[in-house]
Amino acid sequence: MTRLMTAAAILLVAAAPALAQGPSAKVTDLAWMTGTYANDTLEENWATPKGGSMASLVRGYDGDGVTNMIELIVVEEEGDSLILRLKQWDPGMTERADFQVMDLIEIGERKVVFKNRGEGIPQLGYSLDGNTFTISIATPNRDIDIPLTRVNPH
Numbered sequence: 001m002t003r004l005m006t007a008a009a010i011l012l013v014a015a016a017p018a019l020a021q022g023p024s025a026k027v028t029d030l031a032w033m034t035g036t037y038a039n040d041t042l043e044e045n046w047a048t049p050k051g052g053s054m055a056s057l058v059r060g061y062d063g064d065g066v067t068n069m070i071e072l073i074v075v076e077e078e079g080d081s082l083i084l085r086l087k088q089w090d091p092g093m094t095e096r097a098d099f100q101v102m103d104l105i106e107i108g109e110r111k112v113v114f115k116n117r118g119e120g121i122p123q124l125g126y127s128l129d130g131n132t133f134t135i136s137i138a139t140p141n142r143d144i145d146i147p148l149t150r151v152n153p154h
Contacts, residue, residue: 022081022104027054030075030082032110033126037133037148044133044148052077067091082107084114084124 027049033056036045041063046056053076060069071088082104088096102114102124113125113136123138131150136143 021079023107024080025077025082025104025107027052027075027077027082029107030054030112032128033112033133035133036151038151039146039148042135042146042148043151044135069096082112082114086121086124 031049033046033054034048036043038044041061043059043061044056045058047054053074055075056071056073058069058071058073059067060071062068069088069090070093071086073084073086075082075084077083084102084104086100086102087098090096097120100120101117102121103117104112105115105123106113106125110129111125111127113123115123121137122140123136125136125138127134127136133148133150135146135148137146
């Protein structure tokens with residue numbers, strides 16, 4: 001009986017990462033995000049998925065149009081799911097905080113949601129409806145939707 005319990009415990013510990021993994025997905029499932037989207041205070045530039053990763057350069061602007069934040073987002077395949085890593089800087093590349101690491105928790109036809117493993121933005125989602133790209137941030141106190149419009153290339 002003791003051997004059986006020990007074997008079951010070892011099997012459970014070995015399987016834990018697979019059990020904790022998010023929905024099955026590849027970065028190519030996010031190809032719909034590719035493009036540039038903007039409003040008066042934010043611009044997101046999503047590169048085409050390639051080589052198991054997808055990246056975005058984000059710029060934030062104040063009311064006078066001056067850059068007040070730079071952000072790098074990388075979505076990578078990890079196991080059979082996706083991981084989002086995010087880092088923000090103030091002007092002059094002064095670090096705002098440590099990297100945030102988020103696990104995929106939901107993926108749909110034109111919607112994706114990630115949940116933070118630690119501190120920072122608790123939950124981050126993206127969706128696309130026509131030319132409106134929406135960033136959805138869920139916090140314990142409130143949900144915030146930031147709509148951006150697709151920008152046509154020059």
